[in-house]
Structure formats: structure tokens, C-alpha cells
Amino acid sequence: MSAIALSDRQGRAASTGMWLFIASIVMFYGALFSGYVLLRAGSTVWETPWRTGLAAEWPIAVDHWFRTMWLGIAVMQSRRLSGTGVPVAGLPRFSWVIALAGTAFVWRCADIAGWLASRGLVPATSVPLACWYVLTGTVALLVAGGTIAAVWVALEPVPAVQRARRGAMLQRYWLLMFVLWITTVGGLYLV
Amino acid sequence: MRALTDHKTLGIAYANTSGVFMVVGFLLMLLFRWQLAWPGQPIPIATAIFGETNAPGGILLPEFYYQLVAMHGSVMIFLAVVPMAVGALGSYFVPLQIGAPGLAFPRLGAAGFLTYLAAGLLMAASFVLPGGAANSGWTSYPPLAILASSGQTVWLVGILMLGVSSMLGAISLVATVVAYRAPGLTLMRLPFFVWSQVMTALLLLLAFPALQGAAVFQLMDRVAGTSFFLPSGLAVSNTPLAVSGGGNPLLWQHLFWFLAHPEVYVLILPAMGVVAEVITAHARRALWRYGLMVGAVVALGAWSMVVWAHHMLLTGMSTTLSSFFQITTMAVSVPSVILITSLVVTLWGGAIRYTTAMCFALAFLPMFGLGGVTGLPLGLGPSNLILHDTYYVIGHFHYLVAPGTMFALFAAIYHWFPKITGRRLNERLGLVHFIGSFVAMNAVFLPMFLMGIMGVNRRMYDAGLQYQLAEPTLAWNPHMTWNAVALGVFQLVFLFNVVWSAKRGEPAENPWQATTLEWATTSPPPAGNFATPPVVTGGPYRYEEERA
Amino acid sequence: MIGEWLNRWLPAPASAHAARFDSVLAATHTEGALIFLSWLVLFAIMLVKFRARPGGAPGAPAGQRWPLVAVAAVVLGDVWLLAGSALPAWFERARPAPPGAAEVRVVAEQFAWNFHYPGPDLHFGRTNPSLITAADPIGIDRSDPAAADDFVLIGILVVPVDRPTVVHLSSKDVIHSFTLATMRVKQDVTPGLPVSTWFTPITTGSWEVGCSQLCGLGHYRMRALFEVRSEAEWQAFVADEVSRLEPPS
Structure with missing residues (x-):
């Protein structure tokens, strides 16, 4: 295998691996989300803080859209990295933008969880709250992982071809996060 | 650690570790088989080994018995057979069979192994916790599993880690096959074993996350006091449970079996792959209707994801829904029959060499067949009702996995041992191992079908001593236990053979004159696998030249 | 063959x-x-x-x-x-059971089968978990008129022959599985999901109720007596049990 062919193979392997990883996460999140749907469909009352008046105290739904925007910005930024195999000089900068958005997202999630918990609304309180914590927490965890990956891409000095490929992988992952978060917001608050 | 980034070292590490867990799982079984054969009779020295809390006066307590049963299943499936079939054989032979220098993501592969090792040690160590290891069966149905002692928490953490481990390994394996095939090695020239490994990896990737999701829910129920699987109004020993309620215990079963049914195919598909390799080489035949078999293995894998609720026919689900799952279940028999027919018809016109590897591979076929046909009554509502949760079920899935997959694993070891070590296993000892295992395995598992038909339930601490209908079967249990002991003795022969032959066995490069790509390099393969990168010009099984 | x-x-x-x-x-x-x-x-x-x-x-x-x-x-x-x-x-x-069926409520718990019989009025009285005692594991509310002739037997199921029997199953704690091997009846009993099944015995006899789902350390001994009696004997059994009930205070 010549050097160029090897690079092609690495790109193909990376791309395949990323799609498989995404499929795996989709199944994981799908299991949690379908659990949520089944529990909600099977229950007679479904009381959430934002349905019983508490939301007036804190515009939770608005806040979530705010967070969604953060993620959106991150994804938009990463979209500019399009084109595998092409060296992207500005990749570290974009990685930092993604990392910043991710950190803000995780911080907002922790903040709201803390706010709920301080009012005695913990996972054990009710199944709706337990679902809120698990779904939000899972996305936050996945976003945290993506943030770490972004920092890694920004910091590790690797050849330009490889860096561009990592940027493209990062972008795919963050698109997935975007989709997961829209699903979560929609499923938890809008339906 | 660095050495593990080499796929051969990784494969050997998986093989050794899963081999140890296989012995652990086997010993757990011997312990509870003692209790089944002689309920309440003290085991000499048991108190000294397991302590007063588990075996006072040498008598196994139910607390301990149910740990043994739950952990036998968990260890054998998650820590022994799958890591052996996928981790060891897949990591070692898939890169070789596709002419690749290694795995696409060596670090992922190594991380996967270390995660598996940590999960295994954690689960094994849970026996020392107060209350011991998990004791709610390998199926861990809530609410029972949520009320269980802390060993269950460790079990759940272990399952989460194993999910991560198999995901890492599977990604690495599939990406390797997609990107690193030798020039000329098209998809339809891949050895069947590679196809089976890819399908297995995909199943692990797509099905295991469902169990991980379920494990997250159950972990929350146990640790954070949530009620995902706990309905309202639960009272244990007439004391109301202090939880919010509002959950659904059946949700676990759906998520669990969504993994656990494909998991059965994870146990079976690599075995089919091995058998295909061994039969072709030792009968000097190309795989008969290779394309159809590839189609069947893909269909079988995909279809395995829509049959899960046949494990739940008696939960009270609607008749329409349960009929749907009965129909999908029957449809599984089509690709299964294609595979098993193709494997046997491959022998037609061949020149069968009765090596130990071939004996094990051939014995796999009827054993798997027996496991398969006993799946028929279990997949249909009325007959499932009669047999559900009886020993019939135990007989059924053990025929698939124990004389089934295990025999295929033995075939793989006898077949590929020269590839790994450059030496052959001793054939005479191998024959003793084969005949002994074959007889003992059947003597252990065949009576279980009859016990099940007679209505003897599984998971009985006293083997059914309390039940009238189990009375005639009590006398069978000692025989089954002695055969299990004999089975263990024959495995000692095997272990001796492996250790001895690795040092002093007859040197061999390619003793079977096999034509698949792993034999195109030296035995054992050098670092980087192939001195000159191979170029492929035809199918994997080129035995036609030998035709008379 | x-x-x-x-x-x-x-x-x-x-x-x-x-x-x-x-x-x-x-x-x-x-x-x-x-x-x-x-x-x-x-x-x-x-x-x-x-x-x-x-x-x-x-x-x-x-x-x-x-x-x-x-x-x-x-x-x-x-x-x-x-x-x-x-x-x-x-x-x-x-299909639903034909009319004229005998009915029994079965309440499963670790590790016992409790059978709630409606008595001659064929109506089950209310139950209330706070009324549970050692003698009454399902807490019959005797203030309900329908409960006056209800009786509970722990571990003994008696049904009439040649007449459908409907069993209404529920569980207090974990999943059990109600099994009458000779009747070809097996039904998981999941807490929070009450479910019914029915069967028509065609011979009298004495067998056992089993539990087919791992329900804890005592699973192996979660067994009850199961008797099918002739209609007359069954009526006598019901009358006898009702006569033993303490008069309401």
C-alpha cells in the first residue's frame, strides 16, 4: 500500500467508524427516548414542573431554546470545515468555538438541574422528573464528550490532512448532538 | 498496554481472559449442579471457601445459589463466549483473513479489551460484597432486581462497561473490513467467517445500546430512587415501598430482550463462521452457495432485531402483538435452514478428513440443529405456555450455545492453533477431548427437554423437591451432575493439550492446506502480518483444483 | 406418534x-x-x-x-x-370466559399465593392495603357489603369442575408467574398490571399451583395446593368457609 492509498484507507476507516459510533449512540438514545415515550403513554397523569406553574418562575423552555442555539452555532461553525482531506488552517479556532458552546451547554444543564433539586424536585420525585434528568443528563454527557474531543482536536499537533479529517468527524458528531437535543426539547416540552 | 495495539496480541489477551472466565463460569455451574443433584447436602470444604454467610456447614444457601445461577449466565455470555468468539477470534483472524496489517483503530481495540477486563474483574469481585453478587438471574427483571442487594448495582455498571467495550471493538473490526481489505478482495470474496464477524459486530453495535439504556434506567432506580420500572402501590413483605411509583416493569423486558435476542445471534453467528472455515478446509470444498449464505447471515442478523417479544408471550401483551412476534419468530427458521443446509451440502462430493477440528465443526451442526428445532415450540404461544420457564428452555439455549457455539470455538482452536503457535495440537488427545465432551454434554442437556415437558421449572434451588410433578426427575439430577463433572475432566485433557502442544507439539505451517488468506503468511504471522502485501484474484475456498 | x-x-x-x-x-x-x-x-x-x-x-x-x-x-x-x-x-x-364462570382473585407476593373468594354473592368486596394483617394478606374492607361473605385462603385454590374459572391475577411486589401445569395455564403476574385468565377443569383432582418466574430467594417454595372438586363439594366448601367468618362487629 502506497502512502496515499494508506491515507485514503485511513479516511475511509475513520468515516466508517464515525458512522457506526453515531448509529450506536442513536440506538442508545433511542432506547432511553422510547422508554420515555412508553412510560408517558402508559401513565394517566404526567405532571412536570413546567406544566404545573413552576415554569413561570423560570422560563425554562426559553432557556432550552437558548441552549439549542448555542449548539446550533457550534454546528454551523463546524460546517465551515467541510471537505475531508483538505487542510483547514483555522480548525483550532473553530474547535475552540465548539468547545466553548459545549461547555456553556453542559453548565446550563447542571445549573437547571441544581435549580430543580434546590426546590426538592429530584429524580426520585416522579417518573416525569426522572425522565427529564436522564434525557437531559445523557445529552449533557454526550456533549461533554464532544467538548473534550474538540479540545483534543484543537490541541494535538497532527498533519493537516489528519486534522481536517478529525474536523469533519467532529462536525458529524455535533450535528448528531443538535438532532438529539432538538428531539429532547421537543419530546420533553413541546409535546 | 502498548503490545495490545497489535491485533494478534489483543486476540491472545482476549482468548486467555475469556478462557479464565469460562473456567469460572464452569465452576459456578458445578457448584449449583451439586445442589441440584443433592439438595441440602453439605459440600465438603464449602464453608472454608465461601464462608459462613454463603455455605454454613457446607450447605449452599438460597442466597448463594441464586448468585451462582445469575453469575453463571452473565459470566458465560458476556465474559466468556462473546469475548472468545468476537474479541479473540475476530481480533486475531479477521485482519489476517482480509490481508490487512492490523486493525483500523488499534488503540480502540486495546481500550475495548481493557474495559472488558475491568468489567469482568468488577463483576467477579462483586461476590465479596455484603449480600454477594447479583442474584436476580442474568435477565435481571425488575422489580426483583431493584430490591436486590448491592451486587446488582455492580452487575449494571459491568453491563454498561461491556457495552462500551463491545462498541469499541465492533467499530474497529467493521472499519478494518471496510477500509483495509487486500487489493482484489471484493466483498463477495471475503471468507464467510469475516461476514459472520461483521454481522456480529453490527448486532453488538445496534443492540447493546438498548440494554445500556435499560441499565441506566435500572441503575437510577437502584441508586437515585427513581421509579422507571416500579409501578405505584408496591408493598414488599406488606410494607409499602417508599418510592414515587408510576413506572412499568415490562419496559425493562422490552429493552432487555431487544438486546438479548440479537445477543443469541452474537453467540451463534461467529460459530457459523468458524464452522464454514473448518468444513471447507477439512472437506476440500468451496462453500456451497456462498452468496446465498451471505444473504442468509445478513438476513438472520437483521431479522433477529424484530423477534424479541417472543420471550414475553406470557406477560399479558395483546394477542395481536404476540401473534406478530410469533410470526416473525417462525420466519427466522428460513435463513437458519439455509445456513445449516448449505453447510451440510458443502460436504457433498468432498473428501472429509476427520481431524479433531473437523469433528467439532461437524458435531456443531446436529447440536445446533437440535437447539434450533426445540426453538419451534418455544416460539409459538400455546406450546410456549406449556414450556415457558421450564428446563426445556435451558436445554434449548444450551444446545445452541454449549454443544453449539462451544464446539465451534473448540473447532476454531484446533483449526487455528498452528496459525497462532506454529505447532499442532495433539490429535489423539483431541479425539479424547471431542468424544468425551460430546457424550458428556448430551448427557447433561438431553434430559432437560424431558424435564421441561414434565413441567419442572427452572431456577429451583431444591431442583423441585417441593413439587409433585418434579418427583420422578429428582433421580436424574445426580447423573447429570456427574456428567458435568466428567465434562470438566475432559476439558482438563484439552487444557493439557494446549499447554503441552504450544511447547512441544508437532511443528506445522499450514497442516490443513487451507486456502484462505490467513494461511498465506508464516505461522505464527510476523509483525505486520504479511511480508509482501497479498493480492487476491479469486474466492476464499480454492479446493476445486484438487478435483479428480 | x-x-x-x-x-x-x-x-x-x-x-x-x-x-x-x-x-x-x-x-x-x-x-x-x-x-x-x-x-x-x-x-x-x-x-x-x-x-x-x-x-x-x-x-x-x-x-x-x-x-x-x-x-x-x-x-x-x-x-x-x-x-x-x-x-x-x-x-x-x-376470548373472554363464557358466562356462569366461578371467579377467584389471586394476589401473589413473595413467596405465597393468596386466594380471594367472592363468596356466595359472587361479588368481590373492596380491599385496602392498610387493612392487611397476618390473617388477611390482602386487606378486605369488611365495611363494604359485598365483602361480608368474602374469604381469603393462603395457599389453597379450590375450584369447581366442568365450569369455567376466571382468575384475576395481581402481584404486590415482584413478577411471579401463575402456573397450573395440569390445566395448561401459565400467566406472568406483573405488579401494576392486573391480568385475568380462565380455564375449565374437566376432571376433579388435587394438584399444585406453581410459580414459574424467579421471584426471589424463596421462589422454589412458592407453591400452593390446587383442588378441583365436584360442583356439590365446591358449594359445600364455600359454605363451610363462609360459616367460619367472624360475624361483623
Whole structure:
């Protein structure tokens, strides 16, 4: 295998691996989300803080859209990295933008969880709250992982071809996060 | 650690570790088989080994018995057979069979192994916790599993880690096959074993996350006091449970079996792959209707994801829904029959060499067949009702996995041992191992079908001593236990053979004159696998030249 | 033939639908045996015929049509099993019980079966968990008029012969599985999901109620007596139990 062919193979392997990883996460999140749907469909009352008046105290739904925007910005930024195999000089900068958005997202999630918990609304309180914590927490965890990956891409000095490929992988992952978060917001608050 | 980034070292590490867990799982079984054969009779020295809390006066307590049963299943499936079939054989032979220098993501592969090792040690160590290891069966149905002692928490953490481990390994394996095939090695020239490994990896990737999701829910129920699987109004020993309620215990079963049914195919598909390799080489035949078999293995894998609720026919689900799952279940028999027919018809016109590897591979076929046909009554509502949760079920899935997959694993070891070590296993000892295992395995598992038909339930601490209908079967249990002991003795022969032959066995490069790509390099393969990168010009099984 | 062989080992069928369920079992085993044995014969022939001989070489491979024959046979067999045997029996069981059935509430708990009989008025009284005592594990609310003649037996199920019996199943704690082997009745009892099933005993006799789902450390001893009595004996049994009830204070 010549050097160029090897690079092609690495790109193909990376791309395949990323799609498989995404499929795996989709199944994981799908299991949690379908659990949520089944529990909600099977229950007679479904009381959430934002349905019983508490939301007036804190515009939770608005806040979530705010967070969604953060993620959106991150994804938009990463979209500019399009084109595998092409060296992207500005990749570290974009990685930092993604990392910043991710950190803000995780911080907002922790903040709201803390706010709920301080009012005695913990996972054990009710199944709706337990679902809120698990779904939000899972996305936050996945976003945290993506943030770490972004920092890694920004910091590790690797050849330009490889860096561009990592940027493209990062972008795919963050698109997935975007989709997961829209699903979560929609499923938890809008339906 | 660095050495593990080499796929051969990784494969050997998986093989050794899963081999140890296989012995652990086997010993757990011997312990509870003692209790089944002689309920309440003290085991000499048991108190000294397991302590007063588990075996006072040498008598196994139910607390301990149910740990043994739950952990036998968990260890054998998650820590022994799958890591052996996928981790060891897949990591070692898939890169070789596709002419690749290694795995696409060596670090992922190594991380996967270390995660598996940590999960295994954690689960094994849970026996020392107060209350011991998990004791709610390998199926861990809530609410029972949520009320269980802390060993269950460790079990759940272990399952989460194993999910991560198999995901890492599977990604690495599939990406390797997609990107690193030798020039000329098209998809339809891949050895069947590679196809089976890819399908297995995909199943692990797509099905295991469902169990991980379920494990997250159950972990929350146990640790954070949530009620995902706990309905309202639960009272244990007439004391109301202090939880919010509002959950659904059946949700676990759906998520669990969504993994656990494909998991059965994870146990079976690599075995089919091995058998295909061994039969072709030792009968000097190309795989008969290779394309159809590839189609069947893909269909079988995909279809395995829509049959899960046949494990739940008696939960009270609607008749329409349960009929749907009965129909999908029957449809599984089509690709299964294609595979098993193709494997046997491959022998037609061949020149069968009765090596130990071939004996094990051939014995796999009827054993798997027996496991398969006993799946028929279990997949249909009325007959499932009669047999559900009886020993019939135990007989059924053990025929698939124990004389089934295990025999295929033995075939793989006898077949590929020269590839790994450059030496052959001793054939005479191998024959003793084969005949002994074959007889003992059947003597252990065949009576279980009859016990099940007679209505003897599984998971009985006293083997059914309390039940009238189990009375005639009590006398069978000692025989089954002695055969299990004999089975263990024959495995000692095997272990001796492996250790001895690795040092002093007859040197061999390619003793079977096999034509698949792993034999195109030296035995054992050098670092980087192939001195000159191979170029492929035809199918994997080129035995036609030998035709008379 | 296979059916007769199975009948020798199965618990003697004693309910109206048992024979039909047994016939499904026989049909599946017949198909299984046909497939397996014919395959085994073919396999055995090949093992002998195509063994390697000294100096011999492999011959021509088999024709291409083999699996089509096998698959066609299996598909036909499966359709026959599903449409001709299993699903009709399964759907018939899902029908509601005919009128005039005896009714019993079954409340499962670790590790006992509690049977709540409605008494001669055929109406179950209210129950209330806060009224649970050692003698009354399901907490019958005696202030409810319908409960006046209700009685509870721990571990003893008695039903009349030749009349459908409906069992209403529920669980207090974990999943159990209500099993009457001779009646071909088995039903998971999941807490929070009450469910009913029914059967019609056709012979009197004394058997056992079993638990088929791992429900904890005492699972193996979660067993109850099960008796089918003649109508007259059953009426006498109910009257006798009611007469033992303490008069309301």
C-alpha cells in the first residue's frame, strides 16, 4: 500500500467508524427516548414542573431554546470545515468555538438541574422528573464528550490532512448532538 | 498496554481472559449442579471457601445459589463466549483473513479489551460484597432486581462497561473490513467467517445500546430512587415501598430482550463462521452457495432485531402483538435452514478428513440443529405456555450455545492453533477431548427437554423437591451432575493439550492446506502480518483444483 | 406418534383447552422431528460417503437447488404450524370466559399465593392495603357489603369442575408467574398490571399451583395446593368457609 492509498484507507476507516459510533449512540438514545415515550403513554397523569406553574418562575423552555442555539452555532461553525482531506488552517479556532458552546451547554444543564433539586424536585420525585434528568443528563454527557474531543482536536499537533479529517468527524458528531437535543426539547416540552 | 495495539496480541489477551472466565463460569455451574443433584447436602470444604454467610456447614444457601445461577449466565455470555468468539477470534483472524496489517483503530481495540477486563474483574469481585453478587438471574427483571442487594448495582455498571467495550471493538473490526481489505478482495470474496464477524459486530453495535439504556434506567432506580420500572402501590413483605411509583416493569423486558435476542445471534453467528472455515478446509470444498449464505447471515442478523417479544408471550401483551412476534419468530427458521443446509451440502462430493477440528465443526451442526428445532415450540404461544420457564428452555439455549457455539470455538482452536503457535495440537488427545465432551454434554442437556415437558421449572434451588410433578426427575439430577463433572475432566485433557502442544507439539505451517488468506503468511504471522502485501484474484475456498 | 410419546411425559391434561394446546406441542415437535431427522439422515450418509480415502480426491459439488427444497419444506411447515395449529388455539384462549364462570382473585407476593373468594354473592368486596394483617394478606374492607361473605385462603385454590374459572391475577411486589401445569395455564403476574385468565377443569383432582418466574430467594417454595372438586363439594366448601367468618362487629 502506497502512502496515499494508506491515507485514503485511513479516511475511509475513520468515516466508517464515525458512522457506526453515531448509529450506536442513536440506538442508545433511542432506547432511553422510547422508554420515555412508553412510560408517558402508559401513565394517566404526567405532571412536570413546567406544566404545573413552576415554569413561570423560570422560563425554562426559553432557556432550552437558548441552549439549542448555542449548539446550533457550534454546528454551523463546524460546517465551515467541510471537505475531508483538505487542510483547514483555522480548525483550532473553530474547535475552540465548539468547545466553548459545549461547555456553556453542559453548565446550563447542571445549573437547571441544581435549580430543580434546590426546590426538592429530584429524580426520585416522579417518573416525569426522572425522565427529564436522564434525557437531559445523557445529552449533557454526550456533549461533554464532544467538548473534550474538540479540545483534543484543537490541541494535538497532527498533519493537516489528519486534522481536517478529525474536523469533519467532529462536525458529524455535533450535528448528531443538535438532532438529539432538538428531539429532547421537543419530546420533553413541546409535546 | 502498548503490545495490545497489535491485533494478534489483543486476540491472545482476549482468548486467555475469556478462557479464565469460562473456567469460572464452569465452576459456578458445578457448584449449583451439586445442589441440584443433592439438595441440602453439605459440600465438603464449602464453608472454608465461601464462608459462613454463603455455605454454613457446607450447605449452599438460597442466597448463594441464586448468585451462582445469575453469575453463571452473565459470566458465560458476556465474559466468556462473546469475548472468545468476537474479541479473540475476530481480533486475531479477521485482519489476517482480509490481508490487512492490523486493525483500523488499534488503540480502540486495546481500550475495548481493557474495559472488558475491568468489567469482568468488577463483576467477579462483586461476590465479596455484603449480600454477594447479583442474584436476580442474568435477565435481571425488575422489580426483583431493584430490591436486590448491592451486587446488582455492580452487575449494571459491568453491563454498561461491556457495552462500551463491545462498541469499541465492533467499530474497529467493521472499519478494518471496510477500509483495509487486500487489493482484489471484493466483498463477495471475503471468507464467510469475516461476514459472520461483521454481522456480529453490527448486532453488538445496534443492540447493546438498548440494554445500556435499560441499565441506566435500572441503575437510577437502584441508586437515585427513581421509579422507571416500579409501578405505584408496591408493598414488599406488606410494607409499602417508599418510592414515587408510576413506572412499568415490562419496559425493562422490552429493552432487555431487544438486546438479548440479537445477543443469541452474537453467540451463534461467529460459530457459523468458524464452522464454514473448518468444513471447507477439512472437506476440500468451496462453500456451497456462498452468496446465498451471505444473504442468509445478513438476513438472520437483521431479522433477529424484530423477534424479541417472543420471550414475553406470557406477560399479558395483546394477542395481536404476540401473534406478530410469533410470526416473525417462525420466519427466522428460513435463513437458519439455509445456513445449516448449505453447510451440510458443502460436504457433498468432498473428501472429509476427520481431524479433531473437523469433528467439532461437524458435531456443531446436529447440536445446533437440535437447539434450533426445540426453538419451534418455544416460539409459538400455546406450546410456549406449556414450556415457558421450564428446563426445556435451558436445554434449548444450551444446545445452541454449549454443544453449539462451544464446539465451534473448540473447532476454531484446533483449526487455528498452528496459525497462532506454529505447532499442532495433539490429535489423539483431541479425539479424547471431542468424544468425551460430546457424550458428556448430551448427557447433561438431553434430559432437560424431558424435564421441561414434565413441567419442572427452572431456577429451583431444591431442583423441585417441593413439587409433585418434579418427583420422578429428582433421580436424574445426580447423573447429570456427574456428567458435568466428567465434562470438566475432559476439558482438563484439552487444557493439557494446549499447554503441552504450544511447547512441544508437532511443528506445522499450514497442516490443513487451507486456502484462505490467513494461511498465506508464516505461522505464527510476523509483525505486520504479511511480508509482501497479498493480492487476491479469486474466492476464499480454492479446493476445486484438487478435483479428480 | 410424537403426540402419544409426549403425552406419556406431560402432566395429565385436565382442562377443556389442554388437549388443543398439547396438540400444538405435538405439531411443533412433529415438524421439528421431521426436519431434524431427515436432515440427520442426509448428514450421516454424507459423513460416510464423502470421507477422505487414501489416494482419493474430492468429486463434483452438489446441485444448486437443495436449499430451495429445504426452505420450501420449512416455510410450508411453519405456515401450517402458525395458521393451522398455534394461532387459532392462541386466539381462542384470548376470548373472554363464557358466562356462569366461578371467579377467584389471586394476589401473589413473595413467596405465597393468596386466594380471594367472592363468596356466595359472587361479588368481590373492596380491599385496602392498610387493612392487611397476618390473617388477611390482602386487606378486605369488611365495611363494604359485598365483602361480608368474602374469604381469603393462603395457599389453597379450590375450584369447581366442568365450569369455567376466571382468575384475576395481581402481584404486590415482584413478577411471579401463575402456573397450573395440569390445566395448561401459565400467566406472568406483573405488579401494576392486573391480568385475568380462565380455564375449565374437566376432571376433579388435587394438584399444585406453581410459580414459574424467579421471584426471589424463596421462589422454589412458592407453591400452593390446587383442588378441583365436584360442583356439590365446591358449594359445600364455600359454605363451610363462609360459616367460619367472624360475624361483623
